[in-house]
Amino acid sequence: MLKHGILGLLNYSDMTGYDIKTVFNDSLKYFWQAQTSQIYRELQVLEKNGWIKSTHVEQSGRPDKNVLSITEEGKKELKRWLTDDSESSTIRNPILMKTFFRGECGLDENIEFFRNLAERECVFPEGSNEADSIQSEYKKNIDNPMKALYWKFTSDFGMMYDKMLRKWCKNCISELEALKNENTLD
Amino acid sequence: MLKHGILGLLNYSDMTGYDIKTVFNDSLKYFWQAQTSQIYRELQVLEKNGWIKSTHVEQSGRPDKNVLSITEEGKKELKRWLTDDSESSTIRNPILMKTFFRGECGLDENIEFFRNLAERECVFPEGSNEADSIQSEYKKNIDNPMKALYWKFTSDFGMMYDKMLRKWCKNCISELEALKNENTLD
DNA sequence: TGGGTCATGTAACCTGTTACATGATTAG
DNA sequence: CTAATCATGTAACAGGTTACATGACCCA
Numbered sequence: 001m002l003k004h005g006i007l008g009l010l011n012y013s014d015m016t017g018y019d020i021k022t023v024f025n026d027s028l029k030y031f032w033q034a035q036t037s038q039i040y041r042e043l044q045v046l047e048k049n050g051w052i053k054s055t056h057v058e059q060s061g062r063p064d065k066n067v068l069s070i071t072e073e074g075k076k077e078l079k080r081w082l083t084d085d086s087e088s089s090t091i092r093n094p095i096l097m098k099t100f101f102r103g104e105c106g107l108d109e110n111i112e113f114f115r116n117l118a119e120r121e122c123v124f125p126e127g128s129n130e131a132d133s134i135q136s137e138y139k140k141n142i143d144n145p146m147k148a149l150y151w152k153f154t155s156d157f158g159m160m161y162d163k164m165l166r167k168w169c170k171n172c173i174s175e176l177e178a179l180k181n182e183n184t185l186d
Numbered sequence: 187m188l189k190h191g192i193l194g195l196l197n198y199s200d201m202t203g204y205d206i207k208t209v210f211n212d213s214l215k216y217f218w219q220a221q222t223s224q225i226y227r228e229l230q231v232l233e234k235n236g237w238i239k240s241t242h243v244e245q246s247g248r249p250d251k252n253v254l255s256i257t258e259e260g261k262k263e264l265k266r267w268l269t270d271d272s273e274s275s276t277i278r279n280p281i282l283m284k285t286f287f288r289g290e291c292g293l294d295e296n297i298e299f300f301r302n303l304a305e306r307e308c309v310f311p312e313g314s315n316e317a318d319s320i321q322s323e324y325k326k327n328i329d330n331p332m333k334a335l336y337w338k339f340t341s342d343f344g345m346m347y348d349k350m351l352r353k354w355c356k357n358c359i360s361e362l363e364a365l366k367n368e369n370t371l372d
Numbered sequence: 373t374g375g376g377t378c379a380t381g382t383a384a385c386c387t388g389t390t391a392c393a394t395g396a397t398t399a400g
Numbered sequence: 401c402t403a404a405t406c407a408t409g410t411a412a413c414a415g416g417t418t419a420c421a422t423g424a425c426c427c428a
Contacts, residue, residue, distance in 0.1 A: 001280055002387080008287035018407050031282035038388060040409060061397060063407040082290055085299075087280075088306055090416090094187055094275040096217035096340045101194035103332040104268055113271075120274055146289040149365070153358050154282045164350045172339050179335075188415075204379050224416060226381060247425065249379040276388090 002034055003042050004081045010052055010070040011078055012147070017043055017066065027137065030123045030130065030158050043068060051077050095121055099172075107183075111176050118169040123158035131155060188220055189228050190267045196238055196256040197264055198333075203229055203252065213323065216309045216316065216344050229254060237263050281307055285358075293369075297362050304355040309344035317341060 009015060009023055017040050024034045046052045051074030054066045070078070095117065102110050124131040134155045138148040195201060195209055203226050210220045232238045237260030240252045256264070281303065288296050310317040320341045324334040 001278075001283055005283050005287075008283075008290075011287070011290070016407070017409090018405095022406095028286070029277075031277055031279040031286075033276055033278070033388095035389065037390085037409080037411090042387090059406095062405090063396070065407060078287070079290065082284060082287060083295070085302060085306065089280040090219055091215075091217055091309065092187075092219070092278075092416095093217040093343075094273075096343055097187055097191050097194075098268060099336055099343075100214070100217075100340050101191075101197070101264070101268060102336045102339075103330075104194075104197070104265065109269070116271060120271065123277065144289075145365075149361065150285055150288045153288075153354075153361075154286050156357065157279075157282055157285075157354050160350050160354055164346050168339075168343055168346055171342065175335065175339075202379070203381085204377095219416095221417065223381080223383090223418085228415090245379095248377090249424070251379060278388095 002032070002038065003046060004078065005032060005034075006039070006042060006046060007051060007070060007074055007078045007081075010068055011075060014067050014069040016068065020068075027134070030134075031154060046074070049077075050074075107176055107180050111173055111180075114169045114172045114176070118166045121165060122162040124155075124162055131159060188218070188224065189232060190264065191218060191220075192225065192228060192232065193237060193256060193260055193264045193267075196254055197261060200253050200255040202254065206254075213320070216320075217340060232260070235263075236260075293362055293366050297359055297366075300355045300358045300362070304348075304352045307351060308348040310348055317345060 005024075005028070006020055009020055015023075017036070020043075021034070021036050021039050024032065024039070043052070043054075047054055047068075050071060052068050052070055054068050056064065057067050058064050102113065105113070119125055134151065138151040138155075141148040141151070191210075191214070192206055195206055201209075203222070206229075207220070207222050207225050210218065210225070229238070229240075232254075233240055236257060238254050238256055240254050242250065243253050244250050288299065291299070305311055320337065324337040324341075327334040327337070
């Protein structure tokens with residue numbers, strides 16, 4: 001998956017490993033993260049596969065760099081991946097794993113858990129301007145409307161997810177508080 | 187995370203590796219999946235950590251088994267994990283990764299993509315009775331109301347997620363169709 | 373007699389995380 | 401003078417996937 005993410009970025013423009021890392025840790029970090037070490041390792045594989053090629057560029061006043069660019073083979077592979085609907089994503093939700101076993105803890109403790117959860121697990125936490133900066137970034141790209149639109153779709157997803165998460169936490173809290181009141185009445 | 191999931195299950199009752207695998211691939215599979223190979227490997231680590239212990243049980247008519255049970259140390263570790271709010275989950279959403287680069291494909295192709303996406307990526311696909319079977323499973327456990335309630339919370343999440351996903355797909359399709367009509371009018 | 377369930381695992385590989393290592397330039 | 405930015409990586413480990421391997425019992 002990361003391989004194809006890198007390929008997608010290089011299809012937009014040539015980049016260094018460092019550039020790729022920056023994009024992942026700024027623009028894409030709300031749906032994918034990647035460490036430098038992993039990126040440089042994947043770049044080696046991509047080059048071995050013939051999907052990208054590397055050009056050494058000397059610079060003065062800053063370190064030399066290896067500029068990566070996508071090859072025709074790489075473009076073909078990117079297209080193949082995009083149109084391959086057979087791979088369904090594996091689900092892995094750490095929030096639900098913890099929730100599932102929360103019966104071990106007390107009611108008040110769990111109410112507190114759900115109160116904190118929403119803000120801690122939101123894609124665009126309240127007060128951060130990430131959603132805004134993405135919006136302005138894709139508005140800069142309206143000369144390339146197709147590109148910008150799909151960026152917007154991904155940030156729309158993030159915002160809808162956050163809304164849902166907050167609602168779910170609120171519901172859980174309500175049910176726990178109802179239970180608490182029942183117990184008090186006994 | 188899987189380590190603690192296993193620990194949580196063994197806190198409910200003693201189990202074999204095979205039992206654990208069955209629970210993961212039936213009851214928990216809508217938020218976590220685990221292969222047999224991974225489970226047996228993690229069990230070795232859990233035992234090495236002193237969090238579980240294994241008892242060999244001879245059986246007639248079927249293979250012998252190793253019954254795993256949680257130790258006091260293991261219970262302590264489970265509690266520590268449950269109340270540790272410092273680890274925030276890393277986000278990794280394959281759907282959004284593909285969506286992000288979909289500008290490479292044509293409008294009609296992408297409308298089709300979003301039409302298929304919802305059903306392919308739902309936690310509880312339409313027509314499957316997974317949501318129902320979870321509901322009935324936690325109703326069986328109303329003698330242990332605390333346990334059942336948190337199970338319900340996780341399946342609530344799944345249903346809310348599916349609803350959100352369908353809505354998002356619908357929105358994306360609307361925007362793409364609006365764009366298609368604009369282009370036709372030119 | 374063939375497939376499902378119970379039951380245990382190993383080996384190789386791929387993907388992701390953490391920690392380490394270096395070093396010049398530039399802006400505050 | 402110090403922190404950030406640009407720029408490259410390696411090593412070790414942890415977590416996850418795919419494929420293989422075995423074998424008895426039971427039900428249709």
